[in-house]
Amino acid sequence: MRVSGRRADDEAAARLTPGVVAYALDVPEARLIGNGGARPRSRSARQVAMYLCHVGFELSLSRLAVAFRRDRSTAPPLRRVVKRVCFNEDGLEALERAEGWPARSGKLALKMALAQLAAR
Structure with a gap:
C-alpha cells in the first residue's frame, strides 16, 4: 500500500475511534483530535481513543501521532x-481520582504505558 493510502486509512481510523469514545465518555469530539484542550476528561478520552487505535487498528505510535495531529511523545503522562x-x-482508583480521569481509564493508561515499555 502506498504511503498516502496508508495515511488515509490511519486518518479514517483516527476519525472513527474518537467519535465512539466521545459518545461513550460524553466529551465533545473536537477536543480529541489536534490541540483540542487540556481538560482532564478530554486528555483521558484522547488517551483512550489513541490506545484503541493503537491496539485495534495496529497503528504505530508515530502513525498515531500523525493521524491525531499530536506530538508522538506520550511518555511523560505514561x-x-x-x-x-x-x-x-x-x-488504579487512586490514580484516576488524582488525575481526574473517568472510572476504568487508569487500566487503559497503564496497559498503554506497559506496552510502550515492553516495546523498548
Missing part, C-alpha cells in the same frame, strides 16, 4: 502512571 502504580503502589 511515565507518571507507571511510577504511581508500580513504584508508589497506588491503586
Whole structure:
C-alpha cells in the first residue's frame, strides 16, 4: 500500500475511534483530535481513543501521532502512571481520582504505558 493510502486509512481510523469514545465518555469530539484542550476528561478520552487505535487498528505510535495531529511523545503522562502504580503502589482508583480521569481509564493508561515499555 502506498504511503498516502496508508495515511488515509490511519486518518479514517483516527476519525472513527474518537467519535465512539466521545459518545461513550460524553466529551465533545473536537477536543480529541489536534490541540483540542487540556481538560482532564478530554486528555483521558484522547488517551483512550489513541490506545484503541493503537491496539485495534495496529497503528504505530508515530502513525498515531500523525493521524491525531499530536506530538508522538506520550511518555511523560505514561511515565507518571507507571511510577504511581508500580513504584508508589497506588491503586488504579487512586490514580484516576488524582488525575481526574473517568472510572476504568487508569487500566487503559497503564496497559498503554506497559506496552510502550515492553516495546523498548
